[in-house]
Amino acid sequence: MLEAHELTQGFVEDCREHLEHIESALMDLEAAGAAADHELVNSVFRAAHSIKGGAGMLGLDNIKTLSHKLENVLHLLRTGELTPGRETISVLLKGFDRLTDLVEHVHESETLSIDEQVQGLVRIAMAGGAGGDAPPEPERIPLEQGGIFTVDAVSLEQARAGGNYIYLLEYDLIHDIHGKNAMPFDVLKQLTDTGRIIDCKLDFQAVGGLDDFGNSIPFHVLFASILEHKYVCGLVKLPPERVRDIADAKDAVRFAPTDTFREEFGCVVLDAQQGRGSLVVPAELTLRSLHNLKAGMLAALARCQELSLDLRPVVRCDLLFFQLLCSAHASFRAQGKRMTIAHALPQERLAGARALGFGCGGVGGCPFGA
Template sequence: MNLEPALEAFFAEADELLTRMEESLLGLESAPDDSELINDIFRAAHTIKGTAGVFGFDDVVRFTHEVESVLDRVRDGEIAVTPDVIGLFLRNKDHIGALVRAVAEKTDIDDAQRADGETQLAELRVLLGKPAAVPAATGLVAADKPAVGASAPDMESGSGNWHLSLRFGTDVLRGGMDPLSFLRYLRTLGDIVHLTTVIEALPNWLKLDPESCYLGFEIDFRSDASKAEIEGVFEFVRDECVLHIVPPHAQVSEYISVIRALPEDVTMLGEMLVASGALTRAELERGLALQAGAASAAVEPTAEGEQPAAAVAPPPLGEILVETGAVSPGVVDAALTRQKQVKDAKAQEARSLRIDADKLDQLIELVGELVVASAGVQNVAQMLAQSQLTEASEVLSRLVEEVRDQALSLRMVQIGATFQRFQRVVRDVSRDLGKDIELQISGADTELDKTVVERIGDPLMHLVRNSMDHGIEPTEVRIAAGKSARAKVMLNAYHEAGSIVIDVADDGGGLNRAKILRKAIERGLVPEENQLSDREIDRLIFEPGFSTADAVSNLSGRGVGMDVVRRDIEALRGTVEIDTEPGKGTRIRIRLPLTLAIIDGFRVGIDKASFVLPVDMIVECVELAGATRDAARIRGYLDMRGEVLPLLWLRQVFDIHSDAPPRRENVVVVQFGQTKAGIVVDHLMGEHQTVIRPLGKLFSSLRGVSGSTILGSGEIALILDVAGLMKMAVSGTTVSQAELAGSAG
């Protein structure tokens, strides 16, 4: 049986559950009495343990079982929710994650992790009031609970074990479940004293279906686990099996009821119970005789017109509880409402479908090829100038655009999950630093491309840690400055001008520009005689090897981190800006494209070369001719309705020469952040769906260009990097013809 798909689903689900577990634990710090959060944590641990048990991941089961036991005591109010308990559970969550990763990677955890896990187990057992050491045979502590309910001596079974009558459904194998894995998992809760395999349902070998399950089991089981824990073993096949659980020292009548409820021959099942030691032969015979007598009495005739009492349908349980005064009507209504919410939530989950990321990437690639092919059809239609073909190509183009938008939306995910990861980071690092810091999150529902989300995590991690270490002052300094003792680190995301903006801000002391400049001069990054603006000084923190830390620590001082942040963000075609105010705090603004795959582009031309600008960055286009053109060339800017618009001649930037300069030019007004500029081009060639192709390592350092695309005609067009062009305009640099020829090739 191929269990790989089921295993992959388990690993993905475990990752989600552990994330949810961490979020709920962090929420408990501010709301320790929130029972819903405690239940969420318990359910996450219980689900991981149950699924791991099905697959036979004993290390995960053994550790998570102890965590679950402590969580159960927390749910019952027997263990108080304190910062130390939350800290232990967070460490438990990390260790469960390490165990699951080890299974996924088919490796083993290292000695340090294993020792830490044993230390955590000892701490959990102390909370449970149990010995720190555990017998190796079962991984559980010795039984310390009284036997489950005894009855009248003359009708009580002598067995002190649980008895399980288990019949798997015929489709259990088709569902990807292995019956033996559940028996292995059961053994983690105790010892299987006796097991009889029931094969009465096996058909003639000619009718045997190898994908069907015909097995049943009669199991005598010794354990101090509760009935709920034993039932939990079979949680994932509960709808695909028949399960009867008889507690230790149960009345004989309970065994007889189970015998009569099962499809096999009563005598045969009775013999199995006698052979396993669950019943003596005398108990079996007496129980069968008593139940037979009770059955005959139940069918005795009643008075004329009466119906047997058993035929009268009992009232609903809720009505009984209300009538007896056990609960109020409001409690019953609340319970019914909760049941409906759970049912609706499950129905909503059933509408979701987990998709492999590689398949999604392949879909985007195919959509990209479809966009290029559609552009080719449009070119042919325009050349042939046939009305029917033109109309058909326009319909095709519209449909391709809709397919593109829908395909890209599949890759759009909310950034909130990435932001939530930093709750734990802020909690742990603030304790290490001895500072009181809280994380405030806004814009968590902002969506952007999954690839961008995955690659922005590390840069954000550096920025958040840097804010806590360098930006936030010690508590005594904050109080002396009249600030609150509790500092804030803020993460915010929002859309702006076709980009996504992520702010990492703090209410700390701001950047110490004098110290930054002094350190930069000491390290030879800036000549001492240079006069730098505040903005230029701020950007020095992104220089390789730069650090203002006076001593090396676990968090900073080695001069790596901020330069990596800048590199990683620029690799995503993004930019990073700094806004700081001494004594008030610092805000680092990251601006990123929404997607790295397909964009709406606007095609422009210089001589015979084609370039593409992102439509989302374009404000308007104006003609530049005559006296206005001459004046603009002299001044370097354009008067746009009373607003000064700096101009950038694309021909000069890319050093493109032609024998016959154009008689008129056009200005494409673009906006990047809060800055506007005009890009002067020869021709405006209209909108163009643009499939972004990387330039490759050889041309990765090409300035002013972020990628390339294939036009419908088969030609190559370069995608312009607006932010890079503005930098080039400031520095006065150009791109040589050799560079352009190389990239086009």
């Protein structure tokens, strides 16, 4: 059996092969412009796709994320929605340069920032896919039990463009998998063997805590497949009403504005009631939870008139979190909206923030209560 370091070394060598001719390929694409060789675009796309797959298997999230974003832009070039102009190629080159850095320093890759490259790629992808400079707006699929399944619009469009039907599979892990003596790994493997899992969402709130868990574990899978509805129902062993065909109803899955909703961003849950959103900030503000918190705040900024924050749980945080609070506060004010603090930071954290100079000197709603 191969050891982890051998697998990683093999992955790095594969990546080097994939990345070897990328720069010259991209330069050729730019020179050709709209007349670019389709096969050349495909070869660069396949390189990004292969690297993404390998990184996913090895748990190299930064490499996976960056190659996924590169793949999204390359997909738009493949479909002709984007022309390989100077700016697009420049952003792709920077992205691949960073990807090469990550691969060459694979053991430190999780600590290296990819924010700048990802932002550039998302901006290009959305400008190409949406025909303008609008910020990325995910697609939102309302769930039967309440809540919203938020999915990256470019990934969904990519799946649709492949001629697939898109299905929302509504499992209950207890009744539909455990109750049928099946194992989740086998069920998901069967899906990946017969189609593509675009995204998944397990309803953490419905599961409950250790005191009350055991009745239901709702698990939603957004699944792309060329199979028709009746065949998918047979394959996944779910009743037809829990295999929702949303492939032909693109407009139906677009978010319909409402002022009362609940949306999860990883461990962060945005609850909105009549335009008033509330967020409970997680105990540990790691890069992951900060990312989720920022996504929740942006959603509130876009869809709520007011956002109320509960900062009591915060146990561990750093400068980035304080900066995020300040930026969010300023953004809400700039749009004539309100961000309020329902419960302040614990005293120790508050003192830490003030010692670093945070506090708006009396501006209403200041997250640091200055």
